[in-house]
Amino acid sequence: MKSTQKQGGQLPLVLFLVFISLVLIIVFASFGSVKVEAKDVFLSLIGRQENEIYKNLIVNIRLPRVIGTFLVGAILAVSGNVLQLLVQNPLADPYMLGISSGASFGAVLYTALNSIYGFTLFLGLEGFSFLFAVLSTFIVLIIARQGKKLPILSLILSGVIVSFLFNSFTTLFTVMYWKNLIHVNLWLMGSTGNLAWSSNLKLLIILLVQFFIVLIFSKELNVLAMGEEMAVYSGINPESIKMLLILTTVLSVSFTVSQVGIIGFVGLIIPHIVRMIKGPYSFISNLYSVFFGGIFLMFADFLARTLFAPTELPIGVVTSIVGAPIFIYVMRRKERL
């Protein structure tokens, strides 16, 4: 690891990644059930597209999906990286705090109430899954809390326990009302197909706020990644920083899950790969997680849409099928070094 990689000297590479991301957004937006030339995507992007059908297809359907997918991938990867550093466990992922199980339960509960009893609830499916994702994490935090402290081991354990609990309720509901709930299960497997400009704007704001917070506290996150005692030696109150970063992550991931369902693997492997290439330094690893996570998820979504077109695969399936071999390859290669 060269010391220049830790701090300055990042600009050329970052600009390159921005450029690559833009090119890939155009390329991936040109694929789908109807193939559109990359040139036409570009023309639509700068407002020079004359074919109204193309324009509509690209501006209102393809681009929001591809760009939204990038944002989702970026948020999940940054969240995963922050949590892994925070709990000093490279196996942590954004769902370890019970977010996914809470969100699933919320979605299933909403659908059951809605389709069986005909309740119309003003929050909608997304609102319900967001609320329950946040709720389950709060339960995890309350259980894990010991006095004023939030020990990491009990955090992980209560995450597992609360996840099991909510998942059991989800299974119970599914078994009881499976006929009404099949489409929820599909939704839960994750899809970025419904992302529109309005939700993309929210996702963008979330990503920016989240990134800003981890940027401000990047030194503190580095020290916490070396252990809580190290944080105290260095004059940092580990509890308050930990709480702040966890809350930021939880809210970001919960919102993301409520928009696109549960997309696994991005938050686990992308931070890993980034740290293997760039080292763990929090500012750098978070910065690269944004691009690596975004590009990876766009690619996974591209495969999900095109592999068996016109049938779409759940994107979570693709991230796992593509992600697992990459992960194994990177790990094996690392061992040999």
Added chain:
Amino acid sequence: MINIDKLKFTYNNGFSLNVDELDVKKGDIVSIIGPNGAGKSTLIKIISKILKNYTGRIMIEDKELSNYSYKEISRKIAIVPQEFNTTFEYDVESVISTARLPYSRRFSFFETQEDKKIINEVLELVGLVKYKNKPFSLLSGGEKQKVMIARAFAQKTPILLLDEFSSHLDPGYTQNLLKLVKTMAEKERKTVLAIFHDINSAALFSDKIVVMKDGEIKYQGSPKEVFKESIMKEIFDIEVYIIEHPLNKIPQILYK
């Protein structure tokens, strides 16, 4: 510099620490010895603000410890722990740079020129300049402790706490690091409170020795005052001869 008065601390498992009085003056090098479970590390952890909820008074430079914020106390006290490792591959430089955090301002994301200069100085001091960008987790145990000593010096504090920092090291490394710390501490007139596993090292290292057992201070004084066969028998339950070091006239123990 450090004045402790009627300190009481109890763990959940019932072990309690009772330190009636302990005064460490500025520039003193004080060692704590005692058997396992005597409460030595607990005392260091309380002074370094890792353990809270104690009763009694701990004055650090005329201000009560609980009135210090984490950041303020980290400008007064630096710690070399018994053992330290990183899960992630942080390099030596970034481990040492954490010692500069007490002086950093919000919105300054990178190290200042002064931080860099200090980091280079302490690395030179311990002779590890060439390891600057090596992953910390790949160093040997002795090298890691050298880095942690360098880190503690980079923190530029008047007080240094050493928690059995040499107990996992071979004799050569131990001697080397003890000399280094002692020379540096004397040069910068640092106040040092160090826990020792090795009784003889404690005598060579310090002006004053504190003997602890069962959560209490049983004896304190110069090495000559506390190195008595009866005291060693009472505290450690060992049979020893006390002899005088031929060079510097300090008492040392020999096992019977």
